[in-house]
Amino acid sequence: MKNYEEKLKKAWQIIVNSKNVLLIGHLSPDSDALSSVSVFIDVLSSLQIDYYAFTLLKKENEYEYIPHSEKIQNTPPKTLKNFDAIIVFDCGSIERTALEKEILETKINKSAYIIDIDHHQKASNYADIEIRRQDKASTSMIVYDVLKANNWPITKNISEAVLSGIIGDTGCFTHSNSSAEAIKVAAETLSYGAAFHKIIKESTNKSNLLSLKIWGKMIDNIHFNRKTGLISSGITEKELNDLEDNEEDDKAVEDLFGIIVSFICSIKDVKVALLLREEKGIIKGSLRTNQDYIDVSKIASQFGGGGHKKAAGFSRKGYLERTETGWKIRNIQK
Numbered sequence: 001m002k003n004y005e006e007k008l009k010k011a012w013q014i015i016v017n018s019k020n021v022l023l024i025g026h027l028s029p030d031s032d033a034l035s036s037v038s039v040f041i042d043v044l045s046s047l048q049i050d051y052y053a054f055t056l057l058k059k060e061n062e063y064e065y066i067p068h069s070e071k072i073q074n075t076p077p078k079t080l081k082n083f084d085a086i087i088v089f090d091c092g093s094i095e096r097t098a099l100e101k102e103i104l105e106t107k108i109n110k111s112a113y114i115i116d117i118d119h120h121q122k123a124s125n126y127a128d129i130e131i132r133r134q135d136k137a138s139t140s141m142i143v144y145d146v147l148k149a150n151n152w153p154i155t156k157n158i159s160e161a162v163l164s165g166i167i168g169d170t171g172c173f174t175h176s177n178s179s180a181e182a183i184k185v186a187a188e189t190l191s192y193g194a195a196f197h198k199i200i201k202e203s204t205n206k207s208n209l210l211s212l213k214i215w216g217k218m219i220d221n222i223h224f225n226r227k228t229g230l231i232s233s234g235i236t237e238k239e240l241n242d243l244e245d246n247e248e249d250d251k252a253v254e255d256l257f258g259i260i261v262s263f264i265c266s267i268k269d270v271k272v273a274l275l276l277r278e279e280k281g282i283i284k285g286s287l288r289t290n291q292d293y294i295d296v297s298k299i300a301s302q303f304g305g306g307g308h309k310k311a312a313g314f315s316r317k318g319y320l321e322r323t324e325t326g327w328k329i330r331n332i333q334k
């Protein structure tokens with residue numbers, strides 16, 4: 001079953017013949033994870049198949065423009081015993097489902113088919129059907145292929161969800177993964193009714209005073225090594241807390257770091273951009289490159305992370321320290 005088309009058909013057969021399906025997007029979901037889940041909420045509702053849709057740490061009031069996002073639960077199902085199919089979207093690794101133990105139990109008991117639909121680098125082997133395409137800009141594009149391969153009609157809701165995933169993961173077509181296919185599928189979604197302008201606006205309309213202050217701090221904290229082409233910036237927990245003073249609206253902060261690292265990567269002569277932020281003794285790192293011969297997922301994996309060739313990330317214990325030559329990660333707080 002190596003053939004992509006065959007997998008799309010086989011997965012579909014399992015899904016439409018199920019009575020109860022669990023849909024999972026990765027924890028702290030982005031628009032691609034939510035959109036991919038959303039498409040299947042639309043499909044399963046039409047087929048009158050029961051489902052439970054779950055992503056851990058979904059933020060309230062965010063991504064409301066994605067159809068059905070209000071139906072995606074923040075709490076995991078009590079048991080996985082009642083599902084005959086589990087579809088995991090955009091997760092990269094099984095840990096990012098936040099249901100690792102339960103899914104592995106299901107695998108041992110063979111109580112449900114496990115389908116993994118993803119465009120990240122492979123990290124673990126747990127699915128009965130793994131549909132992985134790293135060349136796709138978004139998981140929602142693979143989801144779109146599933147529907148197309150099985151002649152499922154693309155509703156307006158589906159078109160908006162697919163497009164939201166593409167717009168999210170390509171940074172409104174500014175990232176290097178904005179392939180001809182991504183733009184072609186996006187154009188197709190418009191013919192099915194997706195409101196391009198509205199989704200672009202919703203995806204980018206996140207600035208507030210706090211995000212501007214973070215931009216300012218991050219730009220202030222930049223180190224650029226012209227010899228190696230490495231640009232880095234970071235923000236310590238203390239610096240972030242100082243900025244957050246009297247600010248209520250911090251919901252866009254997670255996305256913001258992705259936008260900033262992509263931006264500093266676009267500066268002339270930069271080859272690799274690294275952004276570090278500290279949170280409760282954990283360092284989160286985001287890496288970008290604009291060079292075809294550099295694979296930042298390999299750099300990220302040295303810190304226990306992963307991702308794509310041109311965009312990757314990691315998180316590990318530690319504290320940030322700014323030095324003369326750049327940023328250092330320390331194991332103990334100074």
Ligand SMILES: [Mn+2]
Pocket residue numbers: 032033090119137138139169
């Ligand atoms: Mn994605």
